[in-house]
């Protein structure tokens with residue numbers, strides 16, 4: 001099935017590339033350098049699942065790693081290719097991709113996996129990732145837990161510049177569906193004409209029990225959870241965010 005609901009990042013890609021990378025990764029990268037990167041073979045191959053515009057791929061490439069990024073949005077991937085020509089990028093759904101060869105490590109950042117809205121698809125994304133990894137290779141990702149959605153997802157934010165405007169408003173968290181939603185309206189001025197686009201970002205809240213079960217079924221073991229705040233990610237970005245490091249088992253993954 002085509003991942004039509006994911007093309008939403010196509011419209012958001014220009015703003016994301018300009019405003020959304022640096023703050024998060026200035027806090028997240030030192031965490032990854034502490035809890036995950038030392039376990040990845042030096043100059044090894046790294047798979048970045050839901051790589052966005054390639055900011056993390058750039059940091060890793062600069063340190064000598066060989067990075068392949070996959071993302072469902074063709075526009076996000078177009079920015080990634082421009083930002084990091086030395087890395088390889090593929091437009092693909094995290095629940096269905098196939099990356100050639102085997103990787104020494106995998107990573108997925110900025111609550112990307114919360115964008116996957118069903119248990120089956122999250123399970124499939126873990127299975128695809130396990131299948132791409134060498135036995136014993138580490139996989140790190142961060143996800144938002146319920147307290148993040150309860151606290152932050154009704155907030156509003158706006159950005160007004162001479163030739164672009166963005167208005168973001170959260171609609172809160174639905175306890176029954178466990179979905180959180182925010183609406184983004186954007187305007188950009190080009191050739192004297194203002195163009196508007198609207199996207200709706202949906203995220204699904206998973207419990208650590210659900211994440212654990214899906215990882216185990218996919219062939220991951222020795223899973224460790226770290227509260228982002230304990231690792232120094234302060235402010236709203238760290239609220240309710242958990243970093244997870246797990247290991248591809250040496251026995252075969254179920255896929």
Ligand SMILES: C[S@@+](CC[C@H](N)C(=O)[O-])C[C@H]1O[C@@H](n2cnc3c(N)ncnc32)[C@H](O)[C@@H]1O
Nearest residue numbers: 009050051052071072073093094109110112115
């Ligand atoms: C919040 S952004 C994070 C991007 C990047 N990981 C970073 O740290 O900047 C979420 C990304 O996940 C991608 N995404 C969401 N669902 C996806 C899926 N099922 N398969 C692949 N990419 C997906 C979006 O297109 C978007 O680029």
